[in-house]
Amino acid sequence: MNGNFNTVNSFHSLKCPTCNGDCILPARKLLDDILGMYMACGSCPPDPVFSKNIPLSNNIDDHTGLCPECKKRHLDFVMGNVLTILKEKGLFPRDALLREVGTPLISFGYQIPYPPRLGSKDIVLIMDSITKDIAEEIIKKVPEIKGVIKRKGLQSQSIGILDTDSSPHTYELLSGCDMRCDVILSLFGELCIYKNQSRIHIEFNNTKIKKMEELYLRGELENAVVVDGFCGPGTLGLLSVLGGARKVILNDAWLPALRNTILNIKVNSSLLGINMVFENQDHNELIGDEPLLLAKATGKSEVMVYHGDIRKLDMVVKESDICIIDTFPSINPARFMGACKDLSKKLVII
Ligand SMILES: [Zn+2]
Numbered sequence: 018m019n020g021n022f023n024t025v026n027s028f029h030s031l032k033c034p035t036c037n038g039d040c041i042l043p044a045r046k047l048l049d050d051i052l053g054m055y056m057a058c059g060s061c062p063p064d065p066v067f068s069k070n071i072p073l074s075n076n077i078d079d080h081t082g083l084c085p086e087c088k089k090r091h092l093d094f095v096m097g098n099v100l101t102i103l104k105e106k107g108l109f110p111r112d113a114l115l116r117e118v119g120t121p122l123i124s125f126g127y128q129i130p131y132p133p134r135l136g137s138k139d140i141v142l143i144m145d146s147i148t149k150d151i152a153e154e155i156i157k158k159v160p161e162i163k164g165v166i167k168r169k170g171l172q173s174q175s176i177g178i179l180d181t182d183s184s185p186h187t188y189e190l191l192s193g194c195d196m197r198c199d200v201i202l203s204l205f206g207e208l209c210i211y212k213n214q215s216r217i218h219i220e221f222n223n224t225k226i227k228k229m230e231e232l233y234l235r236g237e238l239e240n241a242v243v244v245d246g247f248c249g250p251g252t253l254g255l256l257s258v259l260g261g262a263r264k265v266i267l268n269d270a271w272l273p274a275l276r277n278t279i280l281n282i283k284v285n286s287s288l289l290g291i292n293m294v295f296e297n298q299d300h301n302e303l304i305g306d307e308p309l310l311l312a313k314a315t316g317k318s319e320v321m322v323y324h325g326d327i328r329k330l331d332m333v334v335k336e337s338d339i340c341i342i343d344t345f346p347s348i349n350p351a352r353f354m355g356a357c358k359d360l361s362k363k364l365v366i367i
């Protein structure tokens with residue numbers, strides 16, 4: 018009883034670590050709400066008919082396209098509102114197109130079969146050409162935009178670190194908050210994975226979930242000891258917990274990813290049946306080397322979070338059943354396979 022009580026309490030105190038606001042919903046609450054979150058109400062105006070290839074002729078402000086009842090609006094009005102500001106400020110030419118504004122990411126990512134109707138702070142916007150002043154103006158004037166991120170480097174370049182001796186590649190959060198969540202759906206349950214989008218690689222990839230489902234269906238996760246060697250915000254390791262693993266070791270060399278992993282353990286703790294029993298909040302080396310225990314959770318499964326180089330993880334992990342390797346698309350996993358083979362009976366490259 019006591020444990021449950023504490024769990025419920027910690028839900029209410031989960032403030033966003035980036036902005037201290039209400040960006041974090043506990044997983045159960047989010048999963049209850051997500052289906053209706055972006056749905057049009059009975060009074061919502063029909064979808065606008067902007068062409069993505071013809072310049073917008075009208076100026077769009079924060080009232081344009083707004084539903085009188087639910088106060089939400091279609092994505093095109095939100096992006097049109099941003100484009101109007103970009104043109105007023107002279108950053109974009111008068112004939113700029115809606116699709117040139119940037120990449121909008123919905124705050125709670127979920128496959129919805131209809132165009133989303135958006136309310137306050139529902140979009141994190143990634144842009145190529147933007148200044149800090151104008152980013153602040155967008156946050157002030159477009160209520161649906163929660164954060165503005167400036168992309169650096171090529172679109173194909175992964176965010177984070179490729180290797181422990183490379184310098185980190187991150188995007189720049191210019192204004193607002195970049196914390197967003199992806200709802201992960203699998204055969205054996207759902208998870209809500211939060212991430213600081215300017216510091217974590219953007220993924221739209223269901224094949225990883227499919228590979229986890231294959232492991233699950235073959236009974237390989239049940240009661241297993243699993244190492245998630247490049248865990249990022251924790252998706253595959255925490256799926257292993259859902260899938261019945263007895264012990265899961267999550268490791269990454271990139272500290273911002275692990276801070277998200279720890280948040281995700283807390284957010285999903287009632288779905289996972291585990292509670293945090295140890296957390297090192299003071300450690301602040303960005304890139305790990307020898308493994309350092311950052312957090313531990315226990316319950317249905319034992320979960321350890323390590324900050325370190327995968328090639329040194331054998332200092333703390335003596336044996337495991339499965340080692341999952343999920344590196345960036347540009348990295349050949351072969352260079353880490355030797356280290357992982359020493360850790361584990363089976364390697365799974367995702
Ligand atoms: Zn926030």
Ligand SMILES: [Zn+2]
Nearest residue numbers: 058061084087
């Ligand atoms: Zn409405």
